[in-house]
Structures are given as structure tokens and as C-alpha cells.
Amino acid sequence: MKSRRQHLLSPFISAAMSVIPGFSTGVSTDSDIVVDSGSKKFTELHIPSQSEWRVEIPFQTVLKLNVVSGIAEIYGTELPNNVEMTFSGAKISIYAPQTESNTGCTIKYTTGIKKSNQSGMSSGSNGSENEITEYISEEESSMVQNINLHFVLESIRQQTNEGPRVMVIGNSQSGKTSLLKTLAAYALKMDRSPILVNLNPQEGVYSLPGSLTATPISDMFEVESTNGWGNTTTSGVTFHNPKQPIVKNYGFEKFNENMDLYKYQVSKLGVAVMSRLEEDAEVRQSGVLVDTPALTIKDFTIIENIVSDFEINMIVVIGNERLVIELRKKFRHKVNNPLNIVKLTKSGGVVEVDEAFVRNLQQQTIREYFYGTLKSPLSPYNTNIDFKDLVIYKTVESSEFNPSLAFLPSGDDFTPEVDDSDMMDEGNGNRKSNEFSLDKYYSKVEEPDASLLSNTILAITQLPANDKSAKNLMNTSVMGYAYVSDVDDAKKKMRILLPVPGTLPRNILIVTGIRYIE
Amino acid sequence: MAVFDQNKADLLSDFEQSLKELTFPALPVIENLTEIARENTDVADKILQLIKTRIAKSIPDHKLASLYLFDSIVKKIGPPYNILVGDEIFEIYSNSYLLVNDKTRQRLSNLFETWKNTKSKGSNSPLFPRNQMDKIERFLQQANKSKSGNEGDAYGSGSGSGPGSGFNTASSTAPSSTHTTPGSTPSLPNKPMLMDHSKSTLTNASLIKDIDTLIPFSQNKLRNNPSDSKLQERINALSKLRTLLASQNMSVKELQTIQDRLRNIMQQEFGSSGSSTPTGMNTIPVQTPVPVVATTIHSSLSSSTSPSQSNIANEFFNMLIASGLVKVDQSLIPGSHPKYELKFPRIIKTGSVGNSISSASNSALERLLYGAKNGLTGEIGKTSSNMNNINNNTNTNTNGGVVGFETLKNIELNKLNVDPKNLQKFISSNKPSSVSISLLYDSKPSKCGTCGKRFSDDENGIQKRRLHLDWHFRVNKRLSSNTSTTGGKGGIIQSRNWYLDGYDWVKFKDENLLEYSTNGADSANAMNSLSLSSSSKASTPTPGSNSNNPNSIDGLLLNDGRVPFVVIPTNETNMINKCQICQDQINATYDDDSGEWRWVNCIKAPGEGKNSRKIFHATCFLEANKKRGADGDLNVKVKREKI
Ligand SMILES: [Zn+2]
Ligand SMILES: [Zn+2]
DSSP states (O other): OOOOEEOOOOOOOOSOOOOOTTOOSOOOOGGGBOOOOSSOOOEEEEEOTTEEEEEEEEEEEEEEEEEEESOOEETTEEOOBTOOEEEEEEEEEEEOOOOSSOOOEEEEEEEEEBHHHHHHOOSSOOSGGGSOEEEEEEOHHHHHHHHHHHHHHHHHHHHSSSOOEEEEEESTTSSHHHHHHHHHHHHHHTTOOOEEEEOOTTSOSSSOTTEEEEEEOOSOOOTTSGGGOOOBOBSSOOSSOOBOOEEEEOOOSSTTSSHHHHHHHHHHHHHHHHHHHHHOHHHHHHOEEEEOOSOOGGGHHHHHHHHHHTTOOEEEEESOHHHHHHHHHHTTTTTTTTOEEEEEOOOTTOOOOOHHHHHHHHHHHHHHHHHBOSSSBOOOEEEEEEGGGOEEEEEOOHHHHOGGGGGSOTTTTOOOOOOHHHHHOOTTTHHHHTTOOOTTTEEEESSOOHHHHTTEEEEEESOOTTOOOHHHHHHOOEEEEEEEEEEETTTTEEEEEESSSSSOSOOEEEEEEEEOOO | OHHHHHHHHHHHHHHHHHHHHOOSOOHHHHHHHHHHHHHTGGGHHHHHHHHHHHHHHSOHHHHHHHHHHHHHHHHHTOTTHHHHHGGGHHHHHHHHHHHSOHHHHHHHHHHHHHHHTOBOTTSSSBSSOHHHHHHHHHHHHHHHHHHHHHHTSTTGGGGOOOTTTTTGGGGTTOGGGOOOOTTSOOOOOSSOOOOOOOGGGOOHHHHHHHHHHHHHHHHHHHHHSTTOHHHHHHHHHHHHHHHHHHHOOOOHHHHHHHHHHHHHHHHHHHHHHOOOOOSOOOOOOOSSOOOSSEEEEOTHHHHHSOHHHHHHHHHHHHHHHHHTSEEEEOOOSTTOOOEEEEEOOOOOOSOHHHHHHHHHHHHHHHHHHHHHHHTOTTHHHHHHHHHHHHHHHHHHHHHOOOOOHHHHHHHHHHHHOOOTTOHHHHHHHOOOOHHHHHTTTTTSOEEOTTTOOEEOSSHHHHHHHHHHHHHHHHHHHHHHHHHHHHTSGGGOOOOBOOOOOHHHHHHOOGGGTSTTOHHHHHHHHOTTEEEEOHHHHHSOOOTTTSTTOHHHHHSEEETTSOOOEEEOOTTOOOOOEEBTTTOOEEOOEEETTTTEEEEETEEEOTTOOTTOOOEEEHHHHHHHHHHHSSSOOTTOOEEOOOO
16 A cells, blocks of 8 residues: 655745854755745645655755644654744654554645755756655554553563663664664653653764763654754754753764774663662653664674663564564573563564764764754854863774774674673772773874864763873763864864853863764 | 545635634635635535534634624525525524624624525525524514513613623523523523622632532533534633632622623633523623733734634634633624723632642733734744643643553553564554554644644643743744844844764763753743753763853853854954963954954953953853852753943
8 A cells, every 4th residue: 555656846035035044054054945936835744643754855856744633743752733843854654553443644735945955056957856755655563563562661660669771682684672662652642751761873863973871762853853853952942851861972873883992881871870770760661772783693792792681571572573572582591680572563663774874973963962942043153272271082993903803793703802891890990090001992082183183073971171191081981972063283273163151161182983074 | 436435525624714713703714715715615514514613613702703694695696595494594593692702693683684585596585584584583573572671670781892892791691591492492691690699698618619510511512523623722721720719719799700701611611512501600790800910902813813722722712712811802893803891800819729820821822922923923832822722721630531641552552462572563563553643643742833843731741831931932033133133034143053072972962952952941031141051961071071051151152042152343453362371373254244353262351341342252161151050960051241
């Protein structure tokens, strides 16, 4: 029952192009979106109950939609009725849940092109890449299992005083993140606020790509923002309630680019999350939802680490029967500390995302970090800074540290020589701290220059100035990110974009492998 | 096929919406709806049903508009509409006639005259069946007779419906006591039928008695028709009145005002059911209604709101009118705008229930007014539901019968009976019932019109919803004021905060981020004072980490969301300054918007002149002040000194 339709765009022309004052960087922001007020032609569409409207909106294209009647949700987050919502650079699925009346929902939508891209598209394009692709798909079975899983989690919350701690495993693009969003959104509707942990550094969740984060989901997702997450706190007011994550630096987008660092940061994030659960009864009762990169049985050590770091008591495997069997076998010993392993069938509606789309999403995520969303625009701050005032580290790639390791299958036979007991022990960490070596994780940059820094994202650590402890560097979290827009090797200066006005509040920075082009 | 049906369903629901917005005979709307009726004769029966329902259920002052629409459709289109309505025309006409004021009655009489001379479109047969027309004729004769019989009556003066009295006079000829049997000619009263006219008998107790008669009646009706929200609102309004009466001493004037509300509710009660009136109603025709507080809302309300919003606004108004908080005065010239007055019961001093209701109602109304004036559409719909919830709250307090969401959820989860030993089976094979699915949707029936968030109808939900709407209101106000003062999107100057460090994050409570936070409410009242931003406010100070907490440097902002700054005088030559407290150097920043040079994150030392160079970091100033205070209260607020 799939019918694919292509929509031609009406060529919108904007009378006035708005540019955020104070920033002549040529960055396009959401306010550059052409809003055609006169001749807007809305297409009305009925989504039958338990069906999903899948739509792919290119980055240059803007889709505006209204829920005219009925209930519509995006990954469990209900959309307001008769409110115009704007989407761009997104693949979204609007689902009409089963209700008493079972009448589905009706939406209307229209499309346009972002102003800033109208002139810039010179590459002989006929505009077809700006067309949205959309179709309706019947989704009863996969949504039913999501709802059932939600009820399982909610009964656990009801029956115990510790919420479920769930980890989702599946191939890339198997719908892990969508499932977790749905579960978190449903939990929210039960008046819960679970912590959403993102261990997939390819996506920045309330942060930038390259980070590992944990965020209590205490209010709705902002479905219109990049990847449908939303804002963290700002200096002013935001249209939606913001979220408050903790951010750990990893610095790469693939978990196996430096597995030592990855595992280390996962464990430190686990410590933070478990401590938060101790402190915060509401969050403890709501539980933890952990998103992961595409892990296979070859990455069992990582799976095992995550299970122990976050005291996981349920693993949900999406669409991989074999992995379920293997995991049940390997976790057989966990009888005293029950670990449920359940599987969900992969939703037919999981959209294939190509490499270019992932890149664009990452760029959009970074832009949103500095410039905010359409509904809550933010003003970042440009400043010049001398290298001499800074202590700069960079993340080591495994291949740099030990080239031979780079050729091993990811995760196989590669157990880092890390003394966990020492690392976990922050209180009296002096015992071995002199011997602790940064080599596997970070290296100090003695001569920063343009070739290293240009267009990179810098993680600003929480470390106070002149803290020289390697251990502290490993254990610190990220205070924020800066973007290096210009490097002057002669003057040994660089120009950086900061999210917050003022001087750089910390001087210990980590160069990440994440790049951004304004 | 399904798509076709859906289109029709949508069309009908649009039509129904438009009907609800048709509160006065607006020509364009009537013409438009007539056209829709013409183009969709395949669903003529359904369209007709919507109109009949609207005529029957709308409040008396709104009936004329839908009757005019009805008239327009049967005259301009004719078949099938006039044929379909056929034998019901008498009932529709007479039921409406009984409930409207004299002025409208005159219009209805005129309308009937036009029907006599109209032929069914495209034929030579009469518009409506002969026997029906005759019935109406006889009915009108009797009505006129009884009316003229009443005219000499001392109480007949209520028929005047000039400005300031239109709402209350609707019942002056008191047709609400009429025993109407569908399909038969009602016998109109030959004498004024409501008893106990003397003012001396009008007491709190007598009105409570009347309410006690009305409530069970309405509740019974609600049981038969549980989805009728209007009915629910009426019961709520009654309960509220009863609470007020039971707890207050009132002047005769106040009692009269209340009595008039009561009569209005009564009218609607029996107007839509066609059943008989309970006896024992105290009734006095009121010549001069006494609004305790009267505020005139300009009729620009309806024109300044977008269609979908104004619909919700109208529903809200209907409800307020029904509860007597808003008085409507409408000149019945087609196309004219009704005038509204607000009437706040002054009354409430004792009784916490009544008190909270009153203040909530007032703020809801104020918000409504604010929204109307400032074009902040979206607020209206929410205040409407807010109001609704307040009423429900009253209802809960009076009748004590709402099952909380938490209870509902627990019952349903227990029913699901998830086997912890076999979760896989449950996940793969459970067929969720519509009841369990509704936990995610309808069990929280109030959905925010702005963001889609749902709220339950229990006390917790009502409370949260109120805070939520207040929060939207504050945010919108701030966002819009930021925008308007600097003219454009660039006016909102705010930036992302730094993330918390591990320690602060572990100690952080997300309630400080949300609209339920009391901090938020405080700051709304203190627009001109300084306070720490939410993130640093919530982070617990720790020895050692306190002085270099990044958020205490950058998280400081004015409560309207701007970063504090000192404008550097144009004659100043030294742009570099220092903080008088920490002695750190402060560099100048150029602000493109204003063309000013500024020392950002700073405030001028209190009492210093315009050209003084004495400045502080805002944070340093706050810290210093805090230390001066007897306790280390984190929420200490410092009055922003005049600069
Ligand atoms: Zn809302
Ligand atoms: Zn200072």
C-alpha cells in the first residue's frame, strides 16, 4: 500500500530577506526561510489510523504543516492542532495513533525553498533535489510493539522504585533512536522523566556530534528542531522548556576511532548518570534509555561495558534475531541480576539515510547549537584569542597511537589496558595518578596552527585554568563548544565563535575531529 | 473511497466550526455557508442536522444568526433542504422563539412573514408544509396574546433590551416554564408563571434551593448525554454559584445578579431539552443589572483574532456568558458587533475554594483581554480551557468524583498483567485495548493549543495546566516584547548557556527548568531586578568550585532575558575599564543593533553619574551583595540601580 508521490515546488520569491544583525558571516539561519504569505497552496492529506506519513524534506526545502483534525504524533510526541510547524532537512514520520474513534488525522502542508539557497544553487540543478518525497505506510504492527514495550516499562516503574534501564541495540538505521524517542515521549505522558543517554557519537543529542550525552527528558521533544531534539538552556527564554544534558567529549563520530577513549567516556558518563539516579528520585523512578551506535556481537566488550556502566536491566534488540540469541548466550551468567533481552521487529518505515544526509544533519546540528532554532534564535559571539593563553589537546586516533590496531575488526580482541578500579575512584585517586598516561586518549598540541585548527570544533573543558592533571582532563565534562572560523599562524591567534558572549571562560581546550563549514 | 468520505467528514466538521463562530448574522459568513450547502447537497441531511443542533444548543443571543442561515439556505437553495426540514420547522421555530428576547422575537415574526410568501425554489409549492405554517401562525397569535396580556404587568418592563441590560432581559417574559412537548403546540402561559416575585424573599438560601433543584436535573441530563460539554459547564457554573452563595453574605443587588445568571442557565437547560421546569424558582425581573466590575471589551476582539482562534474564543465567551461572567449586549442589526462587559463577582473574601477560583478567573480574563489587544492569539484558546478546568475543579470539590490520572493508569497497568518472566510474549503478542492506548491520549483530555502537551482533569493536571498556560503566556509576552522594542527578530538577544559540570549536573533538578518552577513565576514579577539564570540558580554551590563556576559569570542576566550592560558614553576615550570589585579588565563590545559601545555583563555602581567609569561585573555585584546579606540566600535579588 505504498504510493510514492513527488511534489513540485511553487517557486516562492521573498520580498524581504531577513538577516540576523551583528553577524555578517553569511550564515543562513532559519529566519532566511521564504515565507510566502499570499499564494500559499496547502495540500490536505488524510492519514488513516495506525498509518504513518513519511516525508523526506531536503535541506534547502521548507515544509510547513498544520494538523487540521485528529491526533498526529512524531515518534510519540504529539503535535499541537492548528499550529503551523516548520520542518527542513529532516526525514519525519507523522503517525496517526489508534484512538477510540479510529478516524486517523488530517494534515495540510505546503513547501518552499530557503531564500539563501535560491541563488546559490548553480550546479545546473533542475530543482528536483529540492522536492519532498512522501508516502503513507501502514504501521500497525511496529507501533503496537512499541506501545507494548512502553507498557512493560511503565509497569516496571509502577512495581519497583527503580525505573527500567534500557539499552537499545540494532544495525545502523534500524530505528533505535526513533524507538527511544517514542519511549521517552510516552514516558513523559506518564509523568515520568527518564534519562536519555546517547552513546552514538555520530549524532549530537542536545549537543554536537562527537559527544556522548545524558539528558533527563523532563519535557516534550521539539520536533521541529534538528533531529527533533530541541534546546538546552539559554540566557533568556525559549519557546519550549529547555533540557539540561551532561556532555562528555569523545571527539569522533565513529565509536571505534578511539575505542579506549570511547569506553573511558562511556564509563564516566555512566558514573554521572548513576550518581544522578541516586540524587534524583523522580529520574530514578523513570529509568534510563540508552541509545548506541551500530553494535554487533563483535563489539560485545562494549555492550558488556555499557550494561555494567549503566546497570542495564533490559536490552532491546531491533531486527536482529541472531544477535538476540548470541546475547542471551553471553549474558547467561546474569541470573542474579536479571537482564531481560527482548527483540522488536524492525519497522518497515525506517528511512534509509545516505552519507550526505548524515553530513548535512551534523552541520545543521552544529549551526543550531550556536544560532538556535526558528522559534528560539540565539546569538553567538565572535572573539579573537591568542594561542599563548590556551592549553590545547587533541584526541588521539587509535591508528596514531598504535597503527597495528587499526586493522583489526572493530572491537575484536581489543581490550584496553585500563585500570578501571583506579579510574572509578575519584576520591582518592592519588594512588596511581602519577603513572596515569594520556597517550591513548589525548595528546598535547604544542604548536597549534591552521592546518590542525581551521574549521574545527573545540570542546571547552570545565577544567579551571592551569589544571595540569591528566586524570582531571580525562574526567572533566564539556562546558561548551567553540568553532574556529579563522587561524592566523603569523600572529598566533585564532578567531572563534562562542555560544556565550564574553571571553573564553576556560583555557583548556580539546580539538575534536568534527568540522564545520559556515 | 475512504478519501472521499474523509473529505466530506472534514467539510462537515468545518461547517460545524463555522456555525459555532456564527454568533451574529454576519452576511459574508451566511453567504459562504449557503454556498457550501448548495455545493454539497449530497450531505444535505447532515448539514441540516448541524444547523438544527446549532439553533437548539446555542445560547439565546446566538440563535438568530443560525436561524438566518437556515432561512438563507431554504430560500436560496430550496430542495432538498426545505423538503428535508419539512415537519420539523414548527418545532425549530417555536423552541427558538420561546428562548429569545423580545427584539429577536420581532425578527422571528418578520422571518415567518417572509416564509409565507416564498415558494420552494424552482417550483410553485410552498416553502414549508401548510400544516406546519399554520401551527406557527397559531403559536405566534397565542404568544402575542400572552405578551400583550403581560404588558400592563409591573414586571413587564424587562422587555427593553438597550445597552446594559440585553443579557438579563432575555428571560423577562419567562418562557422557560413552558411545558413543551415536541411536535405539539405548546400552551403558552396566560399569566406570569414564575412565583415569589417579591424581593423580600430573595435570600442566599432561596437561591441555593433553586440551584439544588437544578443541579440534579442537569446531572440527570448529563448522564444521558455524557459528551455534552456545555451541559457539564452549566453544572460547573451552578456548583460555583452554590459555593459562593453558601459562603458569602450578599447584597440584594448581588443576589439579583446571580439570580439572573441562574435564570439564564435555566433557560438553556430547558431550552435544549424541551422538558419541564422544576418549580419553586425565585424570579425577579431585573430592570437594572448590576455589574460589580464592568469593563468594556471592544468588539475588535473577533476581528483581531484568526479564524481558528476566534472560534475557541467564541466558545470561551459562550461559556463565560453562560456562567454570567460576561454580559453580552448585541444590537441585532445584521453585521453589527456585540458588546461585551465583564462582571467580576466582588463578593469572595472567605472560603478558599471560592477565592482561588475568583483570582484564577480574573487572570484568565485578563489574559484574554491582553491577548485580544495584542493579537496574541493562541492565548485565548488556552485560557478557555483553563477556565474550563477551573470550573471542573469546582465541580470536583463539590461532588468529589474525578478519578485521577495516576489511579487510572495504575488500574489499567494492573489489568494489562505484564508477566515479568515473559516480557517478550507480551511485547510481541499483546493487543493493546483502546482503554490502555487512551492512557497516552484521551486520559489527559486537555491538550495545549500551543504545544500539544496534554493535561489530566484531576487536581494535579489542573494545577500543572494552569502553570503551563501561565508559562506560555510569560514566554510569549517576553518574546514578543523583545521583538517589538527593537523591531525585528534581531531584537531577541539571548545565547546558549554553558553546560553544567558533572557535579552540578548530578545535583540538578529538572523541575527548575520547567514551567512548574516557582523561580519562573518570581522572575515574571520582577522584570527589573537581577537574578541568576535558572541553571546557576539550581546548581548547588560547593566550597572551592563556587568562585569559578562559569555559569555565575555568564549566566547572569536581566529577567527579561537580556544580558546586562553599561553603555559607554560617546565622549569616553578610554574604552578599557575595570571591575571595581574584582579589578579585572573589561573590554568594550560594539553592538551592531544600537550602534553603541558597551561594557557587557556589567552594571554601573549605584548612585554614580551618567559619565562615571565606576562599573561592576553584574555577577561580582550580586556576589558582593549576597555576602552582605545575613543569610546566603541563593535567590537574593538586587534592585537594578538607576543608571
Ligand atoms: Zn503548551
Ligand atoms: Zn568583577
